[in-house]
Amino acid sequence: METLLAQLRATAEPTRLRLLALCARGAFCVSELCAILGQSQPRLSRHLKLLVEAGLLERLPEGANAYFQLSPEAGLARQVLARLPEDEPTVAADRRASARIAAERARAASEAFRRDGADWDEMRALDLPGAEIEAALLRLLPERLGRVADIGTGTGRLLEVMAPRAASVLGLDASREMLALARARLGERGLANASVRLADMYRLPLPDAGFDAATLQMVLHYAEDPAAALAEAARILRPGGLLVVIDLAPHERQDVLAGLAHRWPGFDDAELAGWLGAAGCAPLPAVEVPGPLPVRLWPARRLAVSVAPLPEPVLNF
Template structure:
């Protein structure tokens, strides 16, 4: 028996069970954690874990650890599962009840994350907090990206604002962030706008991305590098996962003299100049195009720079 036939039979066997079919239906709408899946289906974690293990081993679900929890989403190569789910009636009472409960649990998780940020006094919408021209920045980002993007990676995705902006241009868009609270807010935002699972988020370290070389057609870092201990290493890792014809887009602050931002917002860098960015990108094997500046309001005294780069040479893994 050929390998493809064996894989197909394994996937059919894995999907051919009521609980596992319900799990696939839920995870096809966006990543869910084990706790929420147990609550939505009303089953114990040990029992559900066995079903999830079978679905992962069959290549139908992807397992994504996130701190003490684990999230599951439909695997990119799970075309057979998508075909099976397409045959299920949207108004099936059991599946509809599962969806309603999962949506409520997700909303509660988003509210908890929002409360955590509010209680901590954190400004998670940094562009708004700094008084930067959001609409002009969004327009510049869209102008710098290709009209069609296959797979896009947004590093430091935060609440998923950039993913929402570029969703219509991408076959698939993935955001990564180190903060679980940010990821909870992003998942809620994407689900609320009907963008999951085409747009998804997961926890990851920007210095050690869990992706193969050259897997993304575009990589973005928006308002991320001024927090980085080592911007050069972050850009090198971003370039590693960029396809040979891909575009690397960096949006960040231009050099400024507002020293209070370093303390109040925990910035590590007071903006970046073109020479710094060209040097780091060059070391990462990327060639910098003409930067674009977006002026901030006069009373803010902050400008934003947009640096677009393309792969110039093959990037060797560190």
């Protein structure tokens, strides 16, 4: 009862209700929320702290910034927000201001990548058949999904592809620049059930067995320890959850290895099957997508975690 009362008290205030409505549409940092609402940082920080403590928002630290988004457990907030009229003047003005902020964010991210000369879209750089790969992935996924994690999400393209089928999709990446592009993409498309988070693929800040599916697209060939990365991906899956690895099959393109700093020249089925099995997953038949470089999708099911029986007690009389 105390949790419910705390959430009701937190929601029943105009500024906090506006913050909830904004953060239900995407993740924003404090400075962006100040610009949208036209209020001071100390004032908004107090409101945000209360909403986080009530379990309505979650705070995601990212370097010197922290982003705020609606908590997955904020069912009460979603019910309240569903009663807010779309044409309510204050809410509509906030929505227009947030769209402007998202556009500025996208422009800044794109300019930074052009300035630094980063080749962030590897699928395009390698001339891989992106549409065919995405179609193959969707054929492997169930029609309806719960929580999905995309590890090494990059610009968030797979989040956009999987969001219509999922209750929520979470992109994880170790690059703040990539996350800036992903946030811009998600904001432009209005994907309220998609979010991103800064994370190391070897140490995901996520609970055990919390996701129904996980993907790693064009990530594993950069890993120093692919087996460890797959074990960590398997850890966050519930028993029966689906893990899909999308990567290059074995190739001999030295220009790719040198030019894009790939650690591995593709993977064969036996190699992946061994790592997946060691991670507690049952490999399923691989799917190949032809192209300039051979791409494979390796699906696997997370096995139920077996608990070893306790030893019989030794009774001394």
